Structures are given as C-alpha cells and as structure tokens.
Amino acid sequence: MLYSDLLANVYATLDARLHDQEPETQAAGPEHATVLSSAHRATGTTPVATASVGTSSTAAQGGTTGAAEAFARSVETWPPFPDTVAALAALSKRFRLVILSNIDRATIAKTRALLEGPGGFAFDAVITAEEVGAYKPAPEMLDAALARLQKEFGIEQDEVLMTAQSVFHDIVPAKGRGLATAWINREGAHTRMEGVEGDEATFVFPTLGAMAEAVEKASA
Template sequence: MSLAPFKVLLFDCYGTLIDWETGMLENFKPLLEQSSAPDRAKLFEVVGPIENKTQDDDPTALYSDVLTKVYSKTAKKLNLQATDAQAQAYGNSVPSWPAFPDSSKALKRLSDAGLKLVILSNVDNKSFEGSRKRLEDGYSFDAIYTAEKIGSYKPSLRNFDYAIENIKKDFGLEKEDILIVANSKYHDIQPGHKKNLKSAWIDRAKAHMGVEAYKDVKPDYQFQSMDEFATAIIKDKS
C-alpha cells in the first residue's frame, strides 16, 4: 500500500522521536541504585500503568506535574525510598531526554519533501520546548498540539479530534491526508484507528511502554527506524 497519498505526518514525540525510556532511566537513577530496585523491564511494567492512571485522573495536569507524581508513586509501589526533590527533578527532566539518533535528519528530509510535520504529544508546552531544540535542525514543525493545549491526554479520542479539526483549519487538509507516525500502540496507533486514521509504527528496539502489552494492535505500515520510514514515503511520493 503506497504512502504517496499522505500529506500530513502526525507524530508522537516521546518514544518515537525522543528516546523517553532512556531519559526516564537516567532520571530514575536514585531509585535504580537501591539494592532492591527492579530491572528495566519490570520498572516500565510499573511506571506505564501509573503514568496512564495519573493522566486519566487529572487530564488537565501539566505533564511535568504528572511525572513528579509518577516518581513518588513508582517508589511507593516498588518499596523504594524517594525524596520530594528527586520527584521534582524527575518532573522537570523532559528537556534532558535525548533524541533518537535518526530523528532530526529524517524529519529534515520529510520537511524538504513538502510534507507537513505535526506533533501530537502528551506533554506540557514548556517541557516540549527543550525537546524541540533537540529535533529542529534546518526545518520547523508546522504545528504542535500538546496535551496542555488540548486539555487531555492520549489515548483520549478528544486529542485526535483536536488534531483532525486543526489540521483542516490550519492547512485545509482532510483526515484522509493524515498519517499517524508513532511508536506507542496504546497512545497513538490504537486510538488513531478508532478515528479511522492510518498509522505507521516505528518499531524502536527494546521499547516497552505503550508497546509490550499491545502486540495484538496492528499498524497499517511498519518501519524499523525513522530513516527507513522517510526513505519509503519519499520514494512513494517521487
């Protein structure tokens, strides 16, 4: 199935363009250095549901505040010791999370090919600005729709309705022109399908959150990297 018809790429950011699990692990060090700390897989088995529930409980909370609560709740769940200062540092850590090595160059290629690049992300505006600096190099995102702007978190269908409506308003483009590009099946692929949006899954190696428990969710397209995806869609559109 050709990628040529798509004109707007609706990107998840964290887990797709930004390596959030590596960023999280770095900032969970005060917990992971304790003798009874779990391994990576177990940590994310605990963190994922806690983060999802924290967002569900207060959809208008800033993501930085969500993360602060997640740190404390994770420590409690795992019977580990945590301080308020450590929790706050984790909440403020998003700008330090690294980009995947292929993200920026692939995004530049996609922008140069005339595709609209739109972010739909579970993040607050301030935190995203740090990530934006890591990603934008020789191009700019065409639109950025954050959870803070929308007032809810994915996988709420409200977020996808917001994106569809604003893409039509801002660019005059329809739902059929949009392709979701994401790693998380929970946050993006599955709810996107409920809105009849096509999806390209970026299969980031070792990704756990939003992926491991959703192996039965099938994307329309699958790629091993952003570079592979960019090459494929540019070829189809040439």
C-alpha cells in the same frame, strides 16, 4: 495538571509501590491513572507489584520527592534518537509535520528546539495536552488535532498519517478513528499493548530513519 507535575507524581507512586510502600502523595484525576497505567505497561508491573525494575532505592532513603522532581525536569533535555533529526528534516520536504504531545507547552518548546535546530526545518504546528485539557489516548486530543489540521491547512482525515512509537497512546486510538498509522517499533522499546501485534498499524518501521528512507524510495 502540567505533564511535568504529573510525571513527578507518577514517579513517586511507582517508586513507592516498587518498594512495597504507600505513596505519600498521589495526583487525583483520570490523567494520573492513564499515565500510571502506561508506566505499568512499560515496566511490566501491576499496580501492586513490588519487584524491582532497576529503579533507585530513594523511597527507602526518603529521597523520592527530589528524585521525582528531577526526573520530571529532565524530560526537556532528553536527546533525540540518532536518526530522528535527519529523518524529520527529510520528511518535512514532503509532509506537513505536526506534533501532538502530552507534554506541556514550555517543555515541548525545548524539545522542539532540540529537533529543529540541527535539522534546519520547522514543525508546522504543535498541539499539547495543556491546550486541549486532556491527555492521550483521550479522544479529545485527536479531535483537536484533526480540527486544527482542517482549519489551518485544509488537510482532511484521510490525508493524515499518525506516526508514533506508543501503541497505547497513538496507534490504537488513531486506527480506531480510521486514520492511517505508522508505528515506529524501536528495538527494546516497551511501547506495545498486550494482545496487539504490529499488523495493527498500517506501516511498521524499526526507526524513523527507516520510514524516511522508505518514503524517499517510494517517491523516486
């Protein structure tokens, strides 16, 4: 299932549960459970929670399907954080930049254009869940990434730095494989796991821009 379709299903499921209703449709398979679990962590809800977290009342009004599809389509237009483009441009001068994303190929291509166009750099590779046939944090995603890095660039595992905002999808799985990790712990972001502190990552930065600045200082 494409990530856009998956997001629409998860949106509808959460909206229904938050309004104490049963969802009309629900995607089957482990990928739906994984993304739904991530959404519950982010909103602080449980699969049976009914408290509002600021979502619209479209479920009660019968408009859930349209809202869910609109949300899923909107992902490709989400703007980068203000520091992201400049940070990636700076980091690209010292590192190969590879995207490992749960988003499908078509969507990540539009996101990539938002990042590369203004920054004047290009990612060295993009690996998506659509290609791999699994969603992070499934180990198949890291397997595919590490294999491709070694084959295409001769980069070994101990030369990889997993840089991400999501502790659940990226930091913990990468640490479990022995990779160095950089957690971008943005203020107000719900990306932590219960019982997991910042020291789980090798490095912690408040923004990607702060990470790029630290790299420049260390390299001076």
